[in-house]
Amino acid sequence: MKASDLAPAYDLVVIGGGPAGLAAAALAARAGLSTVLFDENPGVGGQIYRAIASSPVADRAVLGEDYWVGSDLAVEANASPALIVTGATVWSLDPSRVVGVSIAGQARLIQAGRVIIATGSLERPFPVPGWTLPGVMSAGGAQTLLKAQGLVPGGRTVMAGGGPLLWLLAAQILRAGGKLDAILDTTPRGNWLRALAHLPDFVLSPYFSKGLKLLREVRAKVRVIRIDRLQAVGDDRLREVVFGTGEGERRMPADLLLLHQGVVPNVNLAIAAGVAHAWNERQLCFEPVLDQDFETSVRGIAVAGDGAGIAGGTAAAERGRIAAIAAVRALKPEALVPDVQTVRQRLQRESMGRAFLDWLNRPADSFRQPEGETIVCRCEEVTARQVRDTADLGCEGPNQMKAFLRCGMGPCQGRLCGLTVTELIAAQRGTTPAEVGYYRLRPPVKPITLAELASLPIAEAERKAVER
Amino acid sequence: MFKRLADAGVAVAITVDGKHVGARSGDTVAAALIAAGIDHCRTTPVTGAPRAPYCLMGVCFECLVTIDGVGSRQGCLAPVRDGMTVETQSGKREAGR
Numbered sequence: 001m002k003a004s005d006l007a008p009a010y011d012l013v014v015i016g017g018g019p020a021g022l023a024a025a026a027l028a029a030r031a032g033l034s035t036v037l038f039d040e041n042p043g044v045g046g047q048i049y050r051a052i053a054s055s056p057v058a059d060r061a062v063l064g065e066d067y068w069v070g071s072d073l074a075v076e077a078n079a080s081p082a083l084i085v086t087g088a089t090v091w092s093l094d095p096s097r098v099v100g101v102s103i104a105g106q107a108r109l110i111q112a113g114r115v116i117i118a119t120g121s122l123e124r125p126f127p128v129p130g131w132t133l134p135g136v137m138s139a140g141g142a143q144t145l146l147k148a149q150g151l152v153p154g155g156r157t158v159m160a161g162g163g164p165l166l167w168l169l170a171a172q173i174l175r176a177g178g179k180l181d182a183i184l185d186t187t188p189r190g191n192w193l194r195a196l197a198h199l200p201d202f203v204l205s206p207y208f209s210k211g212l213k214l215l216r217e218v219r220a221k222v223r224v225i226r227i228d229r230l231q232a233v234g235d236d237r238l239r240e241v242v243f244g245t246g247e248g249e250r251r252m253p254a255d256l257l258l259l260h261q262g263v264v265p266n267v268n269l270a271i272a273a274g275v276a277h278a279w280n281e282r283q284l285c286f287e288p289v290l291d292q293d294f295e296t297s298v299r300g301i302a303v304a305g306d307g308a309g310i311a312g313g314t315a316a317a318e319r320g321r322i323a324a325i326a327a328v329r330a331l332k333p334e335a336l337v338p339d340v341q342t343v344r345q346r347l348q349r350e351s352m353g354r355a356f357l358d359w360l361n362r363p364a365d366s367f368r369q370p371e372g373e374t375i376v377c378r379c380e381e382v383t384a385r386q387v388r389d390t391a392d393l394g395c396e397g398p399n400q401m402k403a404f405l406r407c408g409m410g411p412c413q414g415r416l417c418g419l420t421v422t423e424l425i426a427a428q429r430g431t432t433p434a435e436v437g438y439y440r441l442r443p444p445v446k447p448i449t450l451a452e453l454a455s456l457p458i459a460e461a462e463r464k465a466v467e468r
Numbered sequence: 469m470f471k472r473l474a475d476a477g478v479a480v481a482i483t484v485d486g487k488h489v490g491a492r493s494g495d496t497v498a499a500a501l502i503a504a505g506i507d508h509c510r511t512t513p514v515t516g517a518p519r520a521p522y523c524l525m526g527v528c529f530e531c532l533v534t535i536d537g538v539g540s541r542q543g544c545l546a547p548v549r550d551g552m553t554v555e556t557q558s559g560k561r562e563a564g565r
Contacts, residue, residue: 148527149495
């Protein structure tokens with residue numbers, strides 16, 4: 001598929017091919033909307049169902065049944081009339097729903113009747129000393145290597161952090177025959193107090209028995225140590241992990257340190273499109289402001305899936321369906337769609353138990369708000385001390401901080417430092433992240449070459465027009 | 469650091485900094501570097517520190533490499549192809565030294 005093969009306009013453009021995007025595209029296309037789905041990865045599935053159609057992991061027990069259910073979504077989307085384009089990077093979206101997309105170095109601007117952003121989540125930044133060393137990787141990264149390439153950690157491996165994904169990955173590595181030297185649990189004990197109120201709801205949810213089983217499976221084989229400090233140490237690569245427990249400092253030699261501190265919405269494209277966002281204090285992240293159909297503050301643009309606030313893969317698919325039903329109703333009211341109330345009820349059931357998990361796994365302040373020489377912005381190598389000192393000088397927000405320190409201005413465009421910078425400024429100035437706000441993001445939200453921009457077709461009248 | 473569960477897929481030959489690296493179909497460039505035990509893929513423009521793939525999902529930009537002559541490509545999003553030429557990158561201050 002070449003960019004030049006795309007139509008100039010589609011009823012619906014879906015951005016992201018995880019559960020939300022796949023479910024949305026399939027439903028909308030079946031109802032008769034001309035639908036295209038773009039995903040920048042080599043295959044669909046998103047992160048949760050990464051490589052669902054191509055995974056070399058033959059033993060289904062390794063990744064577990066909750067992974068393989070994703071193949072139904074991929075099959076359903078592929079069987080629908082939706083056009084699914086992988087290797088397609090969306091680099092801009094404006095409030096009039098013009099989508100800038102590049103495929104194999106060729107760019108096009110596509111007009112969408114409606115847009116569903118389904119760009120999902122990314123792992124929360126986990127800024128500890130030494131986290132930029134080769135040999136330190138996100139747990140999600142290691143899971144991607146397992147799902148897509150069948151790669152398992154081979155040397156001395158330590159996992160650190162908290163949250164359901166950390167335990168799931170530990171179990172998957174063990175089932176695949178890998179070995180883990182230790183799991184360093186950063187979850188603060190005090191979290192139980194706030195989580196307790198939501199326990200009854202959690203006990204009734206499917207997360208309860210699955211979670212207990214997973215914890216038992218991992219704890220039977222791996223040493224779990226509760227820690228309150230963490231450091232990756234090495235010269236040109238990771239050599240050892242240093243951590244603090246209640247009883248003092250300990251050191252452990254390691255080849256690989258896998259970090260995980262939960263996931264947060266991937267907000268870059270939505271913010272660049274002008275979508276209003278708000279701070280979520282329970283999940284400690286920004287998320288788009290949405291109506292019950294997941295429509296944003298920008299007319300015709302919806303955000304579905306974990307990008308709409310973290311709720312998990314099964315909920316993501318239901319959210320995608322609700323957003324797609326709204327798109328069909330807006331553009332083709334006569335078309336037959338599933339009963340939206342039924343989908344809402346299913347979504348409601350999927351949300352059970354989340355409040356408990358969110359409060360229980362809420363990362364400690366010390367692991368979100370680093371100090372001293374710990375790098376905050378990996379791209380521009382800006383330290384926590386620099387950010388804190390600049391906030392003390394009177395810098396009020398992350399956008400002004402860019403002018404002082406260039407934080408957030410490297411190639412990742414703030415994806416790995418945005419929340420940390422916001423929280424550090426808030427902590428230093430005695431205010432809230434909601435008050436401080438987030439980076440102002442602008443297209444292109446992914447880097448593109450001048451040659452790609454130059455490949456955009458331009459009509460004679462446009463070429464001659466006076467630009468403002 | 470990582471080992472393959474099984475040699476699934478077919479062999480794909482790429483070069484990294486002129487040396488032959490055996491990859492498998494289904495690998496991305498970043499995964500092929502990791503599987504081959506290549507420690508880092510670039511240095512940073514600010515201090516010249518070594519960096520290796522971190523997120524493997526297109527958000528961190530640590531896995532930037534030159535692919536077939538085009539610099540600063542995200543290795544984790546590019547599938548390997550037979551005959552592909554990959555070069556590790558130096559941060560700007562280090563380039564040419």
